[in-house]
Structures are given as structure tokens and as C-alpha cells.
Amino acid sequence: MPVTVLLADEHGLLRDGLASLLLATSRFNVVGSTGDGRECVRMALRLQPRLLIFDCAMRGLSGLEAARRLAPRCPETRMLCLSAYEDSRWVRAAFDAGAHGYVLKRDGYGVLSEGIEAVLRTKYFVSPDIAHVLVDGLRRRDVPTVGMAPGLSAREREITQLFAEGLSTRDIAERLHVSIKTVGTHREHIMGKLGLQGIAQLTRYALREGLTVLEPGVPDQDS
Known part of the structure; x- marks a missing residue:
């Protein structure tokens, strides 16, 4: 059976381009696409996709918050963050929210494809160019993450x-x-x-x- 995929990113052209690349093979079936974080949550809960590719920054409800809400309710969904942010705080925040992979938007499709296959094999993946950023962030756990706002519900x-x-x-x-x-x-x-x-x-x-x-x-x- 094809891998069902939900795309969530504010940029429609990016979603359309990514969908075209994924649908070029029979391996994937893009079942939904949205640029809204709250709609992403609703669609994921209804569709239960095998893979969610999301951006951490979306208006109204951030991708990080969407992932945080979906992680316990969609245990079979693998989540890969496709982001423009290379700072270790964002990488850590994505994984803390429940992501299984983190790929930079400036990476080529080859890296994204590698990341997709890794997370679908129940592994974790981070873009090679920022692996050192993640390691540095783990060494400095005293550096606050982003998107959490301690004390707020x-x-x-x-x-x-x-x-x-x-x-x-x-x-x-x-x-x-x-x-x-x-x-x-x-x-x-x-x-x-x-x-x-x-x-x-x-x-x-x-x-x-x-x-x-x-x-x-x-x-x-x-x-």
C-alpha cells in the first residue's frame, strides 16, 4: 500500500512542488495539504496519515504546537519537520514536540528523501549539515528551547x-x-x-x- 502523506506548510508552492515529487512514484499518496496549523491537526486526526511533513512556523497555530498535540493522538504517524531554521533551539524544539526527523528547506530532495525513508523505518533523522548543531545543543541543555513558553497551557x-x-x-x-x-x-x-x-x-x-x-x-x- 502507498504511504499516506499529509503536507503542512504555509507556502502553497512548496506544498504543490513537494506533492508532485512524491506522487511521481507509486510509493506515496498525498492525502491532504494545508497551510494552517489548526487544520493540520484536524486533518491528521481524521486521516491518520503514515507520514506528516510540516513546517515549524505556521500562522494561527505553529507547526510545533500542532506536532505536540498530534504526537500522543496519532502514534502511528511519523512526523518530519521541514524547516528553514538551523538554530539548535529549533531542532530540539521539533524533536521535543514529537518530530522524528528534521530537514532543512535548503537541502536537496535527496536529503529529504533520505529523511523520509529513515523516519518510516522508525528511525530518527537530522540533516547532515546541522548534525553538529544538534550535538552542540545536547551538550548545552541549559540553553532554553523555543515554542514551549513554560507555565502556559x-x-x-x-x-x-x-x-x-x-x-x-x-x-x-x-x-x-x-x-x-x-x-x-x-x-x-x-x-x-x-x-x-x-x-x-x-x-x-x-x-x-x-x-x-x-x-x-x-x-x-x-x-
Whole structure:
């Protein structure tokens, strides 16, 4: 049976190109493609693909957070992070979130193919060019990872990311299908836990902690 694959990356051209390469052989069957982190979670839970190829940076819900949510609920899905980030903190964060492989976007398809085959054989894989980065990161475990935001719950990390990306309280409530009051309560808890005041400080925190790597918009006044 072909290996079922789900692709999750904000760049549609990358997804389309990767899908074409994978579908060029009968080995793979691309069953889904999305640029949204929350949709990635929904699709993976429904489709239970054998392989998920995802980017750690996606708007709304990061790939790291998506992988973290899927790891315990899709135990048969092998996850490979396809990323532009070479810093050891990002590599560690991906594996901590549940990824089985980490490939750089600047690598050729040969490296990606090697990584795919490795993770499908229940092994772990990291791009040869950054193997030293991973080793260095393991030696310095005191260096904080990214995307974790210690002390915040999964929902609080998600809301922090959305605020940092410029969504208003109303926008977030609509996206998450909760009340404006619920979002406001979460924001108060987040600010209290982190000792922050205002969306500007929250945005800087989110960028520093790797909850988002995207340029924020301008929050509405009601946020």
C-alpha cells in the first residue's frame, strides 16, 4: 500500500512542488495539504496519515504546537519537520514536540528523501549539515528551547500566538469558537503568569520564545 502523506506548510508552492515529487512514484499518496496549523491537526486526526511533513512556523497555530498535540493522538504517524531554521533551539524544539526527523528547506530532495525513508523505518533523522548543531545543543541543555513558553497551557500558547500575530480579541474568539469573555479571561491569565502589560510586550515575548516567527499585524483597539 502507498504511504499516506499529509503536507503542512504555509507556502502553497512548496506544498504543490513537494506533492508532485512524491506522487511521481507509486510509493506515496498525498492525502491532504494545508497551510494552517489548526487544520493540520484536524486533518491528521481524521486521516491518520503514515507520514506528516510540516513546517515549524505556521500562522494561527505553529507547526510545533500542532506536532505536540498530534504526537500522543496519532502514534502511528511519523512526523518530519521541514524547516528553514538551523538554530539548535529549533531542532530540539521539533524533536521535543514529537518530530522524528528534521530537514532543512535548503537541502536537496535527496536529503529529504533520505529523511523520509529513515523516519518510516522508525528511525530518527537530522540533516547532515546541522548534525553538529544538534550535538552542540545536547551538550548545552541549559540553553532554553523555543515554542514551549513554560507555565502556559496549550490553549494559552495558542492565544498568545494569535495576539502576537495581530488578531483582536473578537477575531480570536471567532477563530476558536469561544466567547470574547473567555478570550479576555485567558489574556488576563497569560499576562498575570508572565508579568506582562499590553499586547506590545506580549508580542515581544512571543517572538523571543518562538511562539511565532511571523511579523505581527496591528492589533485592533479592542484587543
